[in-house]
Amino acid sequence: MAVAAFVIVPSSTRGAIVPGSLNDVAAVRTAPAEATEVAPQSAAIVEDTETREIVAQPTLRRQIPRIRFAGNRRTYEFLIAHPPFATQLARRLSPPLERYTVTQIQEGVYTVEDRGALRGEARLIAAMGDHRVYRFQGEFRSLAHLLRFKGRIVLILQYREVRQGNLIFIDSDPDFYLRIDHPFFHIMTKLLSPLVISIVDRRVQTMIEATRTVFDRVRTDSSGLYRQMRAWPEVDPADAEAFRQTFLDKENVQ
Known part of the structure; x- marks a missing residue:
């Protein structure tokens, strides 16, 4: 949902997919079909019954490799706090x-749509410290609409600011859970998991590249980006003003 949160990553340091740099899509692993335990730190913030159900009994789980962004917590949290605005920048x-x-x-x-390939509703379930939990429900289509199903997704984001010398990074660890309730499609998705995984990987990689572009532009040229966005009709003036107040010295930007 920064773009990456609705998933909004860089260099991979463990075997899973994330916003930032994707070293090896093949390294992403799928969790076993059995019930999945919610990590203790996640359980503490996921009190929504439907979210817990999806996480406990997913049709498919993807643990995305750690993603590293060159930038600070302020940039990351601003983007994930403004999903429509972050998406407008990415577009x-x-x-x-x-x-x-x-x-x-x-x-x-939020409503989320990708011209018929993806359509549904995303909801922020929890925001506590360095955790964000989102739940999505909608319809997914791929392979020229030959693969079409309705499902529910939970995305758990954990992130932290890391300093290496004079450099500051954000490490993000996304966890992705897909639940298909229809018995037939639930079984078929498990049987076709390599195909479904490849579709997810391609979509995530696109999100990663877009998120990196937005993140880097905010970090390196926030003033120029602000001037540009004021001419974009889709950008809400209130969002542009929030961006200015967060990243720019108002006395130096007209």
């Missing part, structure tokens, strides 16, 4: 995301 700066839209319909609830 402008990364052409592969031109079809992707996120619209806020109420506090913490």
